[in-house]
Amino acid sequence: MVNAVLLNDNDMVVTVTKPISCGDEITFVLNGKTSIVKAVFNIPVNHKVAIVDIKKGDAVLKYGEIIGYATNDIKAGEHVHENNLDSKKLREVE
Amino acid sequence: MKFNGYKRPDGHVGIRNHVVIMPGVICAAGVAQKIANKVDGIQYLYNPNGCAQNSRDTAVTLNILSGLIANGNVYGVLIVGLGCEMIREATYLEAIRKKTNKPVYYISIQEEGGIQKTVAKGVEIVKALSEEASKCVREECDLSDIILGLECGGSDPTSGFSANAVLGNTSDRLVDLNGTSVLCETPEAIGAEHILKERALTPEIGQKLCDTVLKYEKMFADMGEDIRNTNPSPGNKASGITTLEEKSLGCVHKSGTKPFSGVYEYGQMIDKKGLVFMDGTAYDVASVVSLIAGGAQIVAFTTGMGTPVGNAIAPVVKITGNHDTAVRLNDMIDFDTSDSVTGAKSVEELGEELLSYIVQVCNGKNVKAEDNEISDMAINQFNSYA
Numbered sequence: 001m002v003n004a005v006l007l008n009d010n011d012m013v014v015t016v017t018k019p020i021s022c023g024d025e026i027t028f029v030l031n032g033k034t035s036i037v038k039a040v041f042n043i044p045v046n047h048k049v050a051i052v053d054i055k056k057g058d059a060v061l062k063y064g065e066i067i068g069y070a071t072n073d074i075k076a077g078e079h080v081h082e083n084n085l086d087s088k089k090l091r092e093v094e
Numbered sequence: 095m096k097f098n099g100y101k102r103p104d105g106h107v108g109i110r111n112h113v114v115i116m117p118g119v120i121c122a123a124g125v126a127q128k129i130a131n132k133v134d135g136i137q138y139l140y141n142p143n144g145c146a147q148n149s150r151d152t153a154v155t156l157n158i159l160s161g162l163i164a165n166g167n168v169y170g171v172l173i174v175g176l177g178c179e180m181i182r183e184a185t186y187l188e189a190i191r192k193k194t195n196k197p198v199y200y201i202s203i204q205e206e207g208g209i210q211k212t213v214a215k216g217v218e219i220v221k222a223l224s225e226e227a228s229k230c231v232r233e234e235c236d237l238s239d240i241i242l243g244l245e246c247g248g249s250d251p252t253s254g255f256s257a258n259a260v261l262g263n264t265s266d267r268l269v270d271l272n273g274t275s276v277l278c279e280t281p282e283a284i285g286a287e288h289i290l291k292e293r294a295l296t297p298e299i300g301q302k303l304c305d306t307v308l309k310y311e312k313m314f315a316d317m318g319e320d321i322r323n324t325n326p327s328p329g330n331k332a333s334g335i336t337t338l339e340e341k342s343l344g345c346v347h348k349s350g351t352k353p354f355s356g357v358y359e360y361g362q363m364i365d366k367k368g369l370v371f372m373d374g375t376a377y378d379v380a381s382v383v384s385l386i387a388g389g390a391q392i393v394a395f396t397t398g399m400g401t402p403v404g405n406a407i408a409p410v411v412k413i414t415g416n417h418d419t420a421v422r423l424n425d426m427i428d429f430d431t432s433d434s435v436t437g438a439k440s441v442e443e444l445g446e447e448l449l450s451y452i453v454q455v456c457n458g459k460n461v462k463a464e465d466n467e468i469s470d471m472a473i474n475q476f477n478s479y480a
Contacts (some may be wrong), residue, residue: 067340
C-alpha cells in the first residue's frame, strides 16, 4: 500500500502521507514501479524520509530541485528535517 | 467562458458590488467603524496608516488604498478623515482619480464638528451610495476580464504537491481563456527563481523577475539578517517543511506552467493578460491586499494548516490539500484537493473543478471568509512610523 509521495524520480526524499512507526515499510512509486524503504525512526505525517543514503554536505533534492544540504550523514529510512538539513549557509556546510 | 458581473463606468469589471467606508487615517478608524455599523451591507475597509510615514511609505500606502478603491468590486467609497493628517482629501482624490472615476466622498471629523455629527453625515452619504449601488445589475462578462490573485499561507507539505499543483492547473486554464493570474510573495520564490526566470516570456522579464527575488533576500542581508530566520514559520516546520527553498519550490507550483508576461511592483495596477508576477511579501495579509489593489477581483489562497484570512473588497477562496484540515477547520475551507494525494482524482480533474468553483464565486456565491465577515488589512512598509 503506497504511503508516501515521490515528487520527482531524481528526488532523495519522499513525503509520507500517513504517520509511520520505526520499522514500518514506506512504499512509494519510482520510475513507475513500487519501491520500499524501511523507516528507522518514527515519521510524522507529511514529513520527509530519505530513500537513499546521503553524505554530509550533499545537496538534497525534492521536486527534482535543491531544498538544502545535509548537515549530517543521512541513511535511507531516516527522518529528514531540521536536525540534518539546512539551506541557510548553502555553500558553507563542511 | 462567461460569468455575470458588474461592468463599471471606468472599464473595470467587478464580481461584487461593494459600497466601502474607509478611514483616511487610523485616528478616524473608530468613527468610520461606527458609520459602517449603522448601515447594512457596507464593507468596512480598515486603514492602519494615513499619517506619520516617510514619503516612500506614504506613496506605498496611497497606491494600495487607491488601488483597493479602484478595484472593480467596488461601486463607491466614503473616506472619513480626521483633518490634520498627512494624507487628506486632495491627496486621496488625486491618487484615486488616476485610476477610476467612480463615486468617492470625503468627510473629516474636525471639519464636521465631532463624532456624532460625522457619523450622522457619514450615514447619510453611505445610505445614498447604497441606494445608487443597488441599481447596478449583473451583466454577462467574459472570464478574460478576471484577475485571479494567487496566494498561500499556513502552508504544510500538502500545499506544495496538492493544493498548489491544483491551483497551478486552474491558473493555466484561466490563462488559456485569456484571463490574468498573479503570482506574488517574492520571498517565497527564493530557491525557485531559476525556474521562474526560465518561464519568462522574454529574457528581460526573466531578468527582472530574478532581480526582484534576489533584491528581497539582499534587503534582509543588508540589515544583518538571514530571511530564513523568519521563513519557514514555526508551524511550517512542525508540519514538515524544513527550508525556505523547499517551501518556495512548492509555492511556485500555484503559478502553473504558463510563461510570465510581466513583473509588477507591490500593489501596482495590472494591465497585462496572462500570468504575471507581483513583488509582494510573505506576510499573507499584506500580500492579499497588494493583489486586490493591483486589480484582482478574487484571490485563490492555498493553505495546509488552515487560515481564516479575508478581505473587505474581494472574496478569498481557501483551498487545502490536507483533508484533515478541510474537515477540522471546515468553516474556513472552501475547496479540498486531497483527492489528488489519494489518487481518487487527478490534478487536472481537480483543476477543472476549482475553475468551475471560482466561476461560481464570480457569479456571486459567497466564500467562507465572506460568510464569516472576515476582513483583514495590512500594508507593507519599509520604515517605522515617525
